[in-house]
Amino acid sequence: MLKILDHLEEWLIASLMGGATLIIFVAVIHRYAAGWPIPYVQDWMLSLNLSWAQEACIYMFVWMAKFGAAYGVRTGIHVGVDVLVNQLSDRIRKRVVLFSLLAGAFFTGIVAAFGTNFVWLLAHTDTTSPDMELPMWIVYLAIPLGSGLMCFRFLQVAWTFWRTGELPQHDPTHVEGVDQPVIPDMSADNLHPHEVAGKGGGR
């Protein structure tokens, strides 16, 4: 069940990213191609109306951002100032990290609640978006859904951390498709966040 959610999330944000790029690309090409005096093709080009592309791109990226932020919690890409926390003893550090994870869940939970309320109010009006004339409440549905998912991800990460002491870590040094010697031993200095359980870094 969770696996399906994970895949759905990844699939959604990747296709929104690709889709938005394609739409803008096509819209720009169209804007200039419609000026070429090729018989029939030009008429056909002019009959297409792509003025909604910009708006579609914005909304797609808003959705991508909200769900991607939730995915980011799972991959550990949301970074903070962890220099000081990593100097603490393991026991205290564990509490501080738990606190910050729960603070994340708290904030996203509140935003999800606000969002639900906001969308509820909007759904009772007939506001639509200027170009595509989509009902705005559908557009803004990204906020309660994305933020709710993010809250869930924070709780999930906090739970795993509490039980195993492991945090998801985004490793910027690892790049797909590039020949790299070996993943370095990042625990050899005290500048990187380290796991509480296990070997516990190099201090």
Added chain:
Amino acid sequence: MNSAIIFGLLIALMITGMPISIALGLTVLTFVFTMTQVPIESVALKLFTGIEKFEIMAIPFFILAGNFLTHGGVAKRMINFATSVIGHLHGGLALAGIVACAMFALVCGSSVATVVAIGSILLPEMVKHGYPMRFGAAVITVAGSLGILMLPSIPKVIYAVATGTSIGALFVAGLLPGILLTMMLCTTTWWIARKRDYPRMTRSTWKERGKAFADSVWGLMLVVIIIGGIYSGIFTATEAAAMAAMYAFFVSVFVYKAMPLKDTGKVLLQSANMSAMLLYIITNAALFSFILTNENIPHALADWILAKDLGWVGFLLLANLLLLVAGNFMEPSSIILIMAPILYPAAIALGINPVHLGILIDVNMEVGLCHPPVGLNLYVASGISRLGITELTKAVLPWLGVMLVFLVIVTYWPWLTLVLPRAMGMMPPG
């Protein structure tokens, strides 16, 4: 008083290590619920509409373009070309690395991507030719930071969005400083390499140079697309970024055939992950600066600074110190989002050009990227070279010194940044 509470709370939340975006959001929520009369609805609305600007959407597109480029064999051809031109000098491969970083920076908006793209190809090559790893890794760490200075750059887009400055002017303004920094880094490297007698490559013929240039021309065409497109008004910065992403995809997959088509999904997911993180910080920072503006804090701070009678020389010194210190704790986008709205009003009141301020902030961010504890370039270079952070930090020091000298030049010689955008008519002459 209010400003002390807001910043105190923000700092207290940040040192617990929670994500900066969450710390910003919680600060605003706490403040709104306890201290002000701002209706909660207007805050909520801001949270939803914070990133609904087409200009901001340039960020995901530039990230995507950068990711396609690092996979795409563009870097390799740029290195070949640079080596053919200056490889025969002392420390030739290292010099070629710097020039290749500068070329890559012309088309890529991220420092980390530049370090990865150039470093992962060049470093093994340098070791093979008898350079010590620490020398090569240090050069690439610093030269990679050109990524956010030359032409397109993600921090510049963020600054432009935060302050309403022209993106096109900021892109172009970084070009001359970028060339100056490239020359300064090359001179230092050449001098060190000559003293230690590092190997030289054989001199290439003009025919070989021509061929290497022709090979790399597909990648360099991106400069024409991005800058030419924005400058001539064919498309906006965001559209240029989207075109760049499509073009980079096309070149990587079909021209250089360095990336298999089936990896596209993975690259899209990675880019989405990175973009969403940045957009999330931007949303919450927009909220934060809304509260600051609502409490009139930036203007109060500006008045306070003006009352100190520092003049622009003193103010810029102070701004630099503040940004350098911030660079020890946070990554560039967060610093810019928090600091730019605060520094901007005071800078304008002192007659400092917004584009100049933007480039100055950008150079400060470059310095922060090259030293611990949060310098991402350093970590990436350490990842590629398998050197410890401490060792690499020591190795980077001479070039970091050069960067600081460069920072002083950029700070007190506005002409360098402003002449090009003015000449191109991207900003009013002043």
